[in-house]
Amino acid sequence: MTDTPFSKRNNPTSTFTEWLREQNQENWDAAINHRFIDELFAGSVADDVLQHYLVQDYQFIDRFVALLGAAIASADLFTSRVRFSRFAAMITSDENTYFLRAFDELGLADKHRITPPLTEATKAFQALMTESAESRMYPLCLSVLVVAEWLYLSWADRPDAKLPERFIHAEWITLHNNPTFAEFIGWMRSELDRTGPLLDAQEQARCVGMFSRAVALERAFFDHVYTPLTYS
Secondary structure, three states: OOOOOHHHOOOOOOOHHHHHHHOOHHHHHHHHOOHHHHHHHHOOOOHHHHHHHHHHHHOOHHHHHHHHHHHHHHOOOHHHHHHHHHHHHHHHHHHHHHHHHHHHHHOOOHHHHHOOOOOHHHHHHHHHHHHHHHOOOHHHHHHHHHHHHHHHHHHHOOOOOOOOOOHHHHHHHHOOOOHHHHHHHHHHHHHHHHHHHHOOHHHHHHHHHHHHHHHHHHHHHHHHOOOOOOOO
16 A cells, blocks of 8 residues: 555556555455456356355445445535445345355245344455445445445456356356446446545545455455355
8 A cells, every 4th residue: 555645556547446446456356357256257166156155245234335324425526425325225135135045046045134243354354345335425435335335346347257057056156247347437437436536645544445355355355255254
C-alpha cells in the first residue's frame, strides 16, 4: 500500500480502481490464478473442498446484502441506488438458488446451511464488510464491493477454457462471467472511479486500506479451503 494520494500516482493514466489494484497486484494475481480456480475449471476440485468453500462463502450473503444496502443508502445519485437495488435482487435470487441446489447435490445437512461453524477467514471477511457498511461512505462501500465482484469476474474470465460438466462447477463460473455481470462490474468500477478521486488524501487512504484488506482476504479464503471442515 501507499500513502501517496491518487493525484500523485506514478501512472497518471490509471483510473482510481486501476490505481487500487496496482497496489495489490501480487495478491490479486495469486487469487485469480489460484489452484482452486484451476481445479474448478477442470472440474477436478474435490467435493469436500468445494463444499467447504460454498458453505463458508454462503455465510457472506447476509453481510454482502447489508453492504449493498449501505451503498444504496449512501449513494449520491438516484440512478446508482436503482442499479444496486437490481443487483441485490439478483444476489438474493439467482445466486442464492445456485447455493441451495449445490448444497442438495453435495448432500449438505440443513444445519450447516444456516449456522455452520465459521472459519477465521470467513469471520475476517464478514468483519470487513460490516466495517465498510458502517462507514456510511459510498466510496468506502464501493472499495469492498468492487473487490468482491471484480476479482471474481477476473478469475472467471478464461475465454479459451471449456466449462466443466457438473453444474456445481460450471454454474459458479457462469454466474461470474456473463455479459450482464461484466457490464455491472464495469459500471460499479466507474462509480468508484468517479467518487474516489473527489475524496481527500485521508479518505483515499481508507479506500486503499479496505481494498487491500479485501484482496488479501480473497486470497486467504481460497488458500484456506484446502483444509476443509467436516460437515456431518
